[in-house]
Amino acid sequence: MINNQKDVLMDLVINNKHISIRAGGGRCLLDFLREDLSLMGTKEGCGEGECGSCTVLLDGKAVLSCMTPMERAIGREVTTIEGVGRPGNLHPLQQAMMEEGGVQCGFCTPGMIMSGVELLNRKSNPNRDEIVEGISGNLCRCTGYRKIITAIERAAEKMS
Amino acid sequence: MMYKTYHVAQSIEEALSLLLKSVDRKVRFIAGGTDLMLQLRERIVEADMLVDISVIPEMKQISQDGSKISIGAVVSYSEMRQSDLLKKNGFLLVEASKLIGATQIQNMGTIGGNIGNASPAGDILPCLYALDAEIALQSADKKRSMPLRRFITGYRQLDLQPGELISGISFEALQPGMGSSFVKFGARQAQAISIVSVAAVLQVQAGKISRVAIALGSVAPTIVRSSSAEELLLSEQPSPDLFEKAGEAARDDISPIDDIRGSAAFRRYITQPLVSQALETAWRRTQKQI
Numbered sequence: 001m002i003n004n005q006k007d008v009l010m011d012l013v014i015n016n017k018h019i020s021i022r023a024g025g026g027r028c029l030l031d032f033l034r035e036d037l038s039l040m041g042t043k044e045g046c047g048e049g050e051c052g053s054c055t056v057l058l059d060g061k062a063v064l065s066c067m068t069p070m071e072r073a074i075g076r077e078v079t080t081i082e083g084v085g086r087p088g089n090l091h092p093l094q095q096a097m098m099e100e101g102g103v104q105c106g107f108c109t110p111g112m113i114m115s116g117v118e119l120l121n122r123k124s125n126p127n128r129d130e131i132v133e134g135i136s137g138n139l140c141r142c143t144g145y146r147k148i149i150t151a152i153e154r155a156a157e158k159m160s
Numbered sequence: 161m162m163y164k165t166y167h168v169a170q171s172i173e174e175a176l177s178l179l180l181k182s183v184d185r186k187v188r189f190i191a192g193g194t195d196l197m198l199q200l201r202e203r204i205v206e207a208d209m210l211v212d213i214s215v216i217p218e219m220k221q222i223s224q225d226g227s228k229i230s231i232g233a234v235v236s237y238s239e240m241r242q243s244d245l246l247k248k249n250g251f252l253l254v255e256a257s258k259l260i261g262a263t264q265i266q267n268m269g270t271i272g273g274n275i276g277n278a279s280p281a282g283d284i285l286p287c288l289y290a291l292d293a294e295i296a297l298q299s300a301d302k303k304r305s306m307p308l309r310r311f312i313t314g315y316r317q318l319d320l321q322p323g324e325l326i327s328g329i330s331f332e333a334l335q336p337g338m339g340s341s342f343v344k345f346g347a348r349q350a351q352a353i354s355i356v357s358v359a360a361v362l363q364v365q366a367g368k369i370s371r372v373a374i375a376l377g378s379v380a381p382t383i384v385r386s387s388s389a390e391e392l393l394l395s396e397q398p399s400p401d402l403f404e405k406a407g408e409a410a411r412d413d414i415s416p417i418d419d420i421r422g423s424a425a426f427r428r429y430i431t432q433p434l435v436s437q438a439l440e441t442a443w444r445r446t447q448k449q450i
Contacts, residue, residue: 137262
């Protein structure tokens, strides 16, 4: 749903960087991130709050960007997968996902990592049940979750 | 575009005045957005203006005044599941909050949104019915409150007047000797919309059940209180056998339908063990004062 009117001033912190740009309002945060900021890491899966692919952090809390009005992010802090780590400077969870084989097709991975990062920020040493609960809002159709869970355990060990 | 303009209200007065100033336009309040954004996208709901009420401080609090516990309308499920006040005085709300959606939905969704959406599958609602909760409503010129059971008048129907806002909900704190529980049956543990849900509050004094409330979700156009089961239990000595009979009795009070999640026959079937389970858990907790 494109809005070319540029009627909203989007002034916020995204991935630790302050931005202030005019954009067409009335859309979800996911569309703003992808269409206006070209942050393509955040994915649209179901578009109805079931799959978690579009998970980003809003003021540190995991939210679904497909169900968040873009204007809600004004004056706040958004973290996407691009802000979690970059090649050469990966987050321990990104590194562990690679090492443990937690990635197959990769479509769920950004959302999965955002949920994992939020969990690790909340709980430094989550047990297996807490990990399963922490990523229960993220669907993966390839891995069977086991290697993702192991990767989060591994990342927690590294971070402690 | 799903809406034209967006305003973040800083107070209830500001939210209400934005609503009043916009009589000729379609205005909707937005809290968590987990239902509304979907409805806007699918064009089930149309809005020119969204008024964001999710950061209004006075609607974001869980507080206690004497024996009364109040929860602001935009308190999220995450906030409820972490609330010490609710863990002590209304544990079933904590239990239900943990079973709604998953982390992301719990961070976004609010108690007022669950009420305003008025779906019979809203998991907070059976808990509030079992607690005999009162809803607080506010408009520019008056405040009123009423039992939630009267406010929800039918399937997704509310007794909400034009210009009115759901500001919060309150209930009597559970007392020593009372226990509560919420159970739901869904397709899986997370992200599941209830096929049947049950909330129970139980008080045992001198070995007899002195107070009981049983509310069921997803079995009728609205949440229903099972008066048949409650009558059967009152003044009796609690036991697993009795709870099984109460589950049977609850089947008389429901009118389930067939839908994509389950058949009416299955809902009727599963109601009995769920009621029995909810009562047993609540009974166990009467000893622990939660």
